[in-house]
Amino acid sequence: MNQIEKSPPWKLAVYAAIRNPSGHLLLLRRHPSKANFPGYWELPGGKPVRKESFDDTALVEVFEETGLDVRLTGVAGAVEGSVPGVRVALLIMEGDSNTSQITLSDEHDDFRWLPLDEAASLKLRPGFDLFLAEYAARNSSTPSKTKTADNHLI
Amino acid sequence: MNQIEKSPPWKLAVYAAIRNPSGHLLLLRRHPSKANFPGYWELPGGKPVRKESFDDTALVEVFEETGLDVRLTGVAGAVEGSVPGVRVALLIMEGDSNTSQITLSDEHDDFRWLPLDEAASLKLRPGFDLFLAEYAARNSSTPSKTKTADNHLI
Numbered sequence: 393m394n395q396i397e398k399s400p401p402w403k404l405a406v407y408a409a410i411r412n413p414s415g416h417l418l419l420l421r422r423h424p425s426k427a428n429f430p431g432y433w434e435l436p437g438g439k440p441v442r443k444e445s446f447d448d449t450a451l452v453e454v455f456e457e458t459g460l461d462v463r464l465t466g467v468a469g470a471v472e473g474s475v476p477g478v479r480v481a482l483l484i485m486e487g488d489s490n491t492s493q494i495t496l497s498d499e500h501d502d503f504r505w506l507p508l509d510e511a512a513s514l515k516l517r518p519g520f521d522l523f524l525a526e527y528a529a530r531n532s533s534t535p536s537k538t539k540t541a542d543n544h545l546i
Numbered sequence: 547m548n549q550i551e552k553s554p555p556w557k558l559a560v561y562a563a564i565r566n567p568s569g570h571l572l573l574l575r576r577h578p579s580k581a582n583f584p585g586y587w588e589l590p591g592g593k594p595v596r597k598e599s600f601d602d603t604a605l606v607e608v609f610e611e612t613g614l615d616v617r618l619t620g621v622a623g624a625v626e627g628s629v630p631g632v633r634v635a636l637l638i639m640e641g642d643s644n645t646s647q648i649t650l651s652d653e654h655d656d657f658r659w660l661p662l663d664e665a666a667s668l669k670l671r672p673g674f675d676l677f678l679a680e681y682a683a684r685n686s687s688t689p690s691k692t693k694t695a696d697n698h699l700i
Contacts, residue, residue: 401599404599446556467626467636469624469625470622526680530680
């Protein structure tokens with residue numbers, strides 16, 4: 393039996409699919425000054441810093457990038473992201489917020505709340521395109537999925 | 547603006563969808579002595595211990611539960627798992643192995659390599675049932691998806 397052979401390293405990044413009471417999804421446009429994927433749309437989130445738990449990462453990144461206090465209500469899915477030189481697993485949590493007033497950071501220059509099918513047709517950062525195509529298809533007949541998760545929480 | 551309101555805690559667990567060259571998926575049956583879900587089928591994997599990275603967790607848990615040296619070749623998806631009293635995000639990575647000889651630990655009492663549609667019809671631990679239904683549907687027309695990921699690696 394061989395020793396465990398080290399695979400190429402992976403990084404984890406955590407994002408949030410935040411839907412408002414109308415079922416619209418929040419997307420952010422990457423600032424034109426970004427080195428990677430300027431002008432592409434993405435979900436709020438990012439990589440863990442310090443010794444954060446993955447759920448804290450989602451809450452902190454969402455707050456920093458949008459000003460929203462979210463609750464994580466479920467697991468939306470995971471896809472591989474594209475970042476030069478690194479393999480990244482994008483874990484996407486579902487979240488909701490009791491407000492929809494957005495305060496952007498300097499990471500992004502625009503935001504939209506969109507129905508899932510419209511969100512899926514934006515120019516999306518690689519990885520999020522695959523995720524949103526699947527997520528929109530899976531949730532098209534159940535626009536209030538987040539509410540079900542809410543009931544589970546309360 | 548409120549402070550970030552702490553959501554109920556989440557845990558991360560990492561599993562591996564390991565397919566052999568025929569495209570068959572490896573499933574393990576939980577030992578009848580298990581307190582939770584005895585006799586249910588699942589993928590190899592588990593929760594990070596110590597300060598493991600999530601990809602090391604997958605490699606170590608797979609090795610401990612199957613004896614296989616796997617490479618992580620992609621991201622298969624994520625679903626919410628059901629564990630009493632905890633909300634768990636199950637992150638499922640794709641993997642392959644150059645051998646198919648399995649050495650079970652005392653966690654499981656049986657294993658099978660199955661086509662995805664047959665795997666999806668087993669009595670699966672909650673969370674894996676949802677994952678495998680989606681994964682089988684998504685991969686039914688591309689049984690050699692793992693090979694594409696291999697090419698990306700080499």
